[in-house]
Amino acid sequence: MGQMRAVLCGYYGYGNGGDEALLACLLQMLPPHVTPVVLSGNPHQTERRYGVEAYPRKAPLTLFRVLRGADALIWGGGSLMQDATSAMNPLYYGGLMRLAQLMGLRTIAWAQGIGPLNRPFSRWLARQTFRHCQGVSVRDQGSAALLSSWNISCMLAPDPVWAMLASPVSHLWDLPAPRIAVALRSHPCLTPTRLEQLIHALVDFQVATQTCVLLVPFQATQDLAIAQAIRSRLKGPSQILQLDNPQELKGVFRGVEMTIAMRYHGLIMAASEGCRCFALSYDPKVSRLMAELELPGWELAQLPEDPNQICRVWLDCYANDQALSDDRVHSLVDRALMHQDLLSQVLRQS
Known part of the structure; x- marks a missing residue:
């Protein structure tokens, strides 16, 4: 054959x-x-x-x-x-x-x-x-x-990226701990005013938690300028991580305590690697993921105007929220492999 x-x-x-x-x-x-x-x-x-x-x-x-x-x-x-x-x-x-x-x-x-x-x-x-x-x-x-x-x-079945194996990221563990990851992208819902509110809140959050902020552009053309703007304002340690290898991109979240993300696959990668997540939704797919995983977060259109309120909610998430349980992650990974079963069924040799 x-x-x-x-x-x-x-x-x-x-x-x-x-x-x-x-x-x-x-x-x-x-x-x-x-x-x-x-x-x-x-x-x-x-x-x-x-x-x-x-x-x-x-x-x-x-x-x-x-x-x-x-x-x-x-x-x-x-x-x-x-x-x-x-x-x-x-x-x-x-x-x-x-x-x-x-x-x-x-x-x-x-x-x-x-x-x-x-x-x-x-x-x-x-x-x-x-x-x-x-x-x-x-x-x-x-x-x-x-x-x-x-x-x-x-x-x-859950998104296949749940089942993607993560690869270690060189020198990630050399960065100070604890670490949080931020994955924002340009979008009409992320207006200059809302971005300023998020940056202000993130600056205060970093001061309160003494965390190292990892800025993770998923697509440089849409995300890198925002990451650079955020980093220029932070007072504590930070790093922009531009990674082309998708397995390494997922591996970033192994060394992270909490992720704040607009990116749909940023939330999946973070959750699958045992990271607490806070979602900022710009799209129905992110809103559906928030509902399915019961993730805390906001629709960007309903983002609070007060950066202090944003910071307080993030601090509560950082201190009190739990990552998905190992059993739930394993279940999501196992069910994501159903996409593989479909390929085997349709592409079977005649």
Whole structure:
């Protein structure tokens, strides 16, 4: 029996730590008889980092040739089918999946977080695309409920990044303890006023706790300037950690007492490594994660105006909240491996 070629399609190659972690998980979970072919925003970097075949994701002739030479297309994971950031997202991902389906490839929508889908055409295209997949897995109840309303069956399991192995980070333990991590990103909800309130609160929090603040940009183009602005104001020890390796990015949180994060995968990585978490939600996926894990936090739109109040709540979380229990983390990790089971079922050798 020969090898099967599977094209992997997601938001890969753009320096986003969460999406790179999903790619690392997907490569880790593929059956051994499947050869991955990755569509990437930076194919050379993807090839070097993961040792896989990679091609540009927006070259039409190349895409057609790659699909013609493949047996399957895996679409995942994360918030790909949504039109909140751009109306082009459903067109690109849905169009590519429908093309693969029309060409006779096995298609899998893997570890999806669906929506928001604000436009009627986006919803129609999503329904058509998911309906014709041989396998669908989703990572949250909201996505499962949406598919159920469309009479589309799916597997519901926690985000695959729960099951990604962490790697140690060089010199992390040389930094002073105790440590907290902060992972903010640029977004219209994080207005200059709200950022100033958060920085003011974080300065006071560090003084009160004598912690070392680790600023963790998940995507340099969106996060680094904010990290630099925060660090310039802190009075105590701090470090900006820019890490390209997703396993090392997860490994940061092994040495951290508490994480304050907007980033969805920052919260998952921190929680899975036994860290207390405080969420700042800018997106429904973060709000759903807060609810599912019962994490303390705020919707950014409801952030208190008084930095002293923000600081007091963080201090209470730092002193009194508990990380997820080992049993709960193990359960989440075990259930996240259901995404691997789906791959094995759909990509089984004939």
